[in-house]
Amino acid sequence: MRTIGLVALHVFRDSVRDKVLYSIVAFAVILMAVSYLIGQLTAGEDLKIIKDLGLAAMSLMGLFIAVFIGIGLIAREIDRRSIYAVLAKPVRRHELLLGKYIGLVGTLFVNLAVMALAYYLVLAYIGSTLSEAALRAASAPPTDPRLLLAVMMIGLELALVTALALFWSTFSSSALLSAGLTFGLYVAGQFGADLKNFEQVVKSPAAGLIGRALYYLLPNFAAFDIKTEVVHALPLQPGYLALTAGYAFVYIALLLTASVMIFARRDFK
Amino acid sequence: MKAVTGTVAGVAAIAVLMATIVRLQMVRERWFPQSEPAQQILYVSSPAVLTRLALSYDALVSDLRASFKSLR
Numbered sequence: 493m494r495t496i497g498l499v500a501l502h503v504f505r506d507s508v509r510d511k512v513l514y515s516i517v518a519f520a521v522i523l524m525a526v527s528y529l530i531g532q533l534t535a536g537e538d539l540k541i542i543k544d545l546g547l548a549a550m551s552l553m554g555l556f557i558a559v560f561i562g563i564g565l566i567a568r569e570i571d572r573r574s575i576y577a578v579l580a581k582p583v584r585r586h587e588l589l590l591g592k593y594i595g596l597v598g599t600l601f602v603n604l605a606v607m608a609l610a611y612y613l614v615l616a617y618i619g620s621t622l623s624e625a626a627l628r629a630a631s632a633p634p635t636d637p638r639l640l641l642a643v644m645m646i647g648l649e650l651a652l653v654t655a656l657a658l659f660w661s662t663f664s665s666s667a668l669l670s671a672g673l674t675f676g677l678y679v680a681g682q683f684g685a686d687l688k689n690f691e692q693v694v695k696s697p698a699a700g701l702i703g704r705a706l707y708y709l710l711p712n713f714a715a716f717d718i719k720t721e722v723v724h725a726l727p728l729q730p731g732y733l734a735l736t737a738g739y740a741f742v743y744i745a746l747l748l749t750a751s752v753m754i755f756a757r758r759d760f761k
Numbered sequence: 762m763k764a765v766t767g768t769v770a771g772v773a774a775i776a777v778l779m780a781t782i783v784r785l786q787m788v789r790e791r792w793f794p795q796s797e798p799a800q801q802i803l804y805v806s807s808p809a810v811l812t813r814l815a816l817s818y819d820a821l822v823s824d825l826r827a828s829f830k831s832l833r
Binding site for chain 2: 559603685705707708709712715729731735736738739742743745746749752756
C-alpha cells in the first residue's frame with residue numbers, strides 16, 4: 493500500500509512539473525473572457541449559458557488531461573526505458589499500475605476542485621451584477637450548490653476515462669492508437685440511448701441485438717451527464733446518483749483488474 | 762500452477778464485475794427511466810452561422826436535414 497502511495501505521489505509531482513495544472517489558468521481565463529462576451533451578446537440567459545459552458549469546459553479539459561496523460565503513464569516509462577529501473581526495485585507490477593492510476597486521478601481531482609472554485613467565483617461575480625428581477629426570474633441561484641453534483645459526476649466520468657486510457661496503454665505500444673481507442677469509446681459511450689434503440693433505426697434484429705449488447709458492455713458515459721438537470725434546477729434522484737457512482741466504481745475495478753492481468757504478462761524486451 | 766490459478770481468478774473476477782455492471786445498468790433503467798423527448802429540435806436563428814459551421818459540407822447538412830424531415 494505504501495509503494496502504491498509513493499508511486500501515486502510521484503505521478504502527481506510529475507504532472508505538476510509537466511505544467512498540467514496550467515489548464516486551470518486556461519480554464520479561468522476562458523470562462524472570464526466568455527462570460528464578459530456572453531454578457532454583451534445574450535438577453536437575460538447569460539447566467540444559464542455560463543453555467544453550461546463552465547461545466548462543459550471542466551469536462552473537456554479533464555478529458556484531454558485524462559486521455560493524453562493516461563495513455564503516456566506506462567508508454568512513456570517503456571519508451572524511456574525507465575521501467576527497467578523501476579521494476580528492478582521492490583515494486584510489483586500491479587503496485588506500479590495502481591499507483592500511476594491513483595496519482596493521475598488525484599491530479600485530475602485537484603484540477604477539478606480548483607476549476608470548480610474558479611467557476612463559483614465567476615458565477616458569484618455574474619450574480620452580483622444581475623438585477624433583483626433577473627435573479628428572481630432565474631431557475632436556480634447563481635452559486636447553486638447543486639452544481640457540485642455535476643462536478644462530482646464529471647470527476648467520476650474522468651476517473652473512468654483514465655482507467656480506460658490506462659487499460660489500452662498496458663498492451664498497446666502506440667500512443668496514437670491508445671488515444672484513438674479511448675476517444676472512440678468515449679464518443680460511443682455518449683450515444684448509449686442510440687445503441688439501445690438501434691433496432692428502430694435498422695430493420696435487422698441481429699444488428700439491434702448487437703447494438704443492445706454493446707449498450708450494456710461499453711461504458712455508458714451519457715449516464716454521468718446531469719448538467720441539464722442541475723443548470724435548469726430539474727429534480728435529481730439521490731438513488732440515480734448512487735447507482736451511477738456504483739457503476740463507475742465497478743467499471744473502474746474491471747478495467748484495473750484487466751490492466752493488472754495484461755501488465756503482469758507483458759514482456760518489455 | 763500459481764500463474765494459471767491467478768489467471769483463472771482474474772478472468773472470474775472480470776466476469777463477475779461485468780455481470781455487476783450490466784445488472785447496475787438494468788436496475789438504474791428500471792428505477793429511473795429516462796424520458797426521451799418526442800421530438801428534439803434545435804433552432805438556429807442565423808442561417809449564415811449554420812452555413813459557416815457546416816464548413817464546405819453545406820450541401821451534406823442540407824441533405825441530412827431533408828432526410829431527417831422525411832423520416833418524421
